[in-house]
Amino acid sequence: MQRILFPTDFSENAWNAVAFALSLFKNEECEFFIMNVFQLGSSGLVTTMNRANETRLYKITKEESKKGLQSVLKRIEENYDNPKHKFNTLIRVSTLTNAIRQVVFDKDIDYIIMGTKGATGLKEVFMGSNAYKTIKNINLCPIIAVPDDFEQNVIETILFITGFEHIYHTYEIKPMVDIAKILSAKIRVLYLGDLNSLEPHQKTAYELIQKRLKIVEHEIVILKKEKPINVMIKELVEENNDIGVVCMINYWHSFLEKITHEPVIKKVAFNTKVPFLVMHLYD
Known part of the structure; x- marks a missing residue:
């Protein structure tokens, strides 16, 4: 059974992420956790009046949170009633x-x-910079960031960008492989650079990734890096309608970021028009 967490601020973009997941896992046994998070401000001056105000604010905010979560559940029931x-x-x-x-x-x-x-105006913009903060700071499990203008369609290909800088273990790429299986999708491994210039450890990674992916349909594509990586990825997605998910591994010594000096993960997260799956290393 898949166990999936939805952080939500009750915006339409948050709902779009829910809808994507419910469609993605429609044939899978799943337990979903829909979470709303809020903080209470503090003046730093501890007085009886301040404590009373914070208690009152907490009760009001918690009640609004409960109502929002119930509204999400009702919308799910009306649109995605699934016994699984x-x-x-x-x-x-x-x-x-x-x-x-x-x-x-x-x-x-x-x-x-x-x-x-996320929502703007009086509500905190929860899902913008916070999506990147989550990607950057949470390395316990994979994260899928769903853009607000993503339209549901048939996903035929997952684009996996790598610099062959790490010899991936099977369990490290398992989240991507599992989604490829669920979608019956192909994994297109993309390397931006010259294959003849690979270091010995990169050559080993290049050879092993094909073995790691043997249980799903896959291919390796080598392209010359002619533009910033995030721009090339954006153009590839726009030019290839079969690409429905972009995937990368996030870690501090990323080969891609070292050679380009680009905050690749951040730029891709905010520029891709399709869901962005970010996996993490565990060693």
Whole structure:
């Protein structure tokens, strides 16, 4: 059974991420955790009046959170009634990353799925910079960031960008392989550079990735890097309608970021028009 966490601010973009996941896992046994997180401000001056105000604010905010979560559940029931799916709601008073980290650990979460933009105006912009903060700071499980303008369609190909800088273990790329199996999709491994210039460890990684992916349809594509990586990825997605998910591994010594001096993960997260799957290394 898949266990999936949805952080939500009740925006349409947050709902779009929910809809994507419910469609993706429609034939899978799943337990979903829909979580709303909020923080209470503090003046730093501890007085009886301040404590009373914070208590009052907490009660009001928590009640709004409960109503919002119930509204999400009702919308799911009306649009995605699926006997294979079980739903739970969670309210946390914390920072987003701390709340996510705790729930991922406590509930043994397999995927975090969230939007990349959120509500504006009086509400905090929850799903914009916070999506990147989650990608950057949560390394306990894979994250799928769903853009606000993504339209559901048939996903035929997952684009996996790598510099062959790491000899991936099977369990490290398992989230991507599992999704490829669910979608009956092909994994297109993309390397931007000259194959003849690979270092010995990169050659080993190049050879092994094909063995790691032998259980799914896959191909390796080599392209010369002529533009910033995020621009090339964006153009590839726009030019190839079969690509429905972009995937990368996030870690601090990323080969891609070392050779390009680009914050690749951040730029891709905010520029791709399709869901962005970010996996992590565990060694």
